[in-house]
Amino acid sequence: MSINAKSTITTTIARILGNILVFILPNKAHQLSENRITLIHKNKNNLNIVERLMRYALVQKLEKIENHDTIAEKNREFWTNNNAIELFKETEETFKTDFLPHCSFIFEILKKELSNQSEQFDTLVEIGTGNGDVLNYLSAEFPQINKFVGIDLSPDQIELNNIKFKSNKKLEFVALDAYDWVKENGQSNTIFVSSRGVLEYFLEQRLQDFLNEINQLGKTFFVAIEPNDVNHDFDTQPETQLYGNEPSFSHNYPHLFKNAGFTLWHFSQKPWFNGGNTQTFVGAKN
Template identity: 70%
Template sequence: MSISNQSNIIHKLAAVLGNILVFLFPKKASELSKNRITLIHKNKNNLNIPERLMRFALVNKLDKIQDYDKIAEMNRNFWVNKEATELFSDTEDKFENDFLPNCSFVFDLLKKELLNESEEFDTLVEIGTGNGEVLNYLSAEFPQINRFVGIDLSSDQIEINKERFSNNKRVEFVTADASDWVNQHGSSNTIFVSSDGVLEYFLEQQLQEFLNQVYRLGKTFFVAIEPNGVDHNFETNPNSQLYGKEPSFSHNYPKLFKNAGFNLWHFSQKTGFKGGTQTFVGAKY
């Protein structure tokens, strides 16, 4: 029997067992599926085997959503909700296990790019800072930068971050919409960062307008680490498409950055990353 056939049998068996457990324990099933995004991204290490089987069955039964505006509204409503803090807590180990080994290389490349700049960049802004781990790390990696700002929609998580990183006087955390913050506080000589999936929650037109907005600030850098659907070929389908079961949006990031006027100093992808493709873009004014 091939590995593929064995995998299919295992998945079918897991679905059957999961559905049986969902039927037998409806209260637990309701707790697991109280929110679509939490259900999908719940850390498996925090679940016992029956709960994992139930989660697998529940995820497979999620209804498909095709209304782009509804998807964007649903995702935004989750990230401003207090439940987002549970997900950020669940993913703290991702910094050590995923970000450092798989994503930190792009910031080594950024260091080399900055050496070629005659102007100094005094501010780094992380859009969608989450639990603040990445911003705290970057403040140590870039000692020449004076100010590090972490923006997130979750006011609860921002308060957690303020307390957790209170000893790091170079970082600050702000509850804000990214576009509103750029309108009110954005300036040139700033580095913008998104990490582990943030821009994927923007509608394509919203993301294009946001990148246009950042570009108009003047001298800026942007590092985006974002997921794409494994089947999203930018050449055959240059536009955004749905990705995953949340769902979110798989954007053609090189195209959108170039449309805004940015020059790309880096573009790469890692396929098979968490079941999809991880895209790395380095752009500058």
């Protein structure tokens, strides 16, 4: 029997068992599926075998959403409420298990790029800072930068971050839409960062407008670490595509950055989450 055949049989059995468990344990099923995005991103390590099977069956049954405005609205609602805080808690260990071993390399390249600049970059802004761990890490990696701003849609998470990192005087956390923050506070000689799933929640036109706005600030750098659909070919498919069960947007990041007037100093991709998605790394400057 081939590997593909074994995989098909395994997933079929998992789906059948999961559906049976959902039927006989309706209260548990409701608890697991109370929020769409939480269900999708729920940390498997925090679930027992029964819950894993139920989660698998529930994810397979999620209603397909095609309308981009509806998707953006639902995702925004999620990231502004308490469900986002719970997800940040569940995925907290990914800073050590994913970011440090698989993503931090691009900041070593950024250091080399900055060393070739005659101007001083005095501010670093993380869009979608979440629990603040990445921003705190970057403040130690770039000691020459005086100000680190973490922006997030969740006021409650920002409050938690201000308590957690109160001893690091270089950090500032703000509960605001990133586009609004840039319009009100953006300035030249700033480095912008998004880490592992932030820009994927922007509508394509809003993301293009956002990058255009940043480009107009003056001298800026941007590091984007964003997931993409593994089947999204940037060379032949410049337009944004839907991907995943959330769903979210697989943007053609090189295309959008270049449209906004940036040049790329880095581009690479790696398999992510067991090959189901691709992690895209973009370094851009103007």
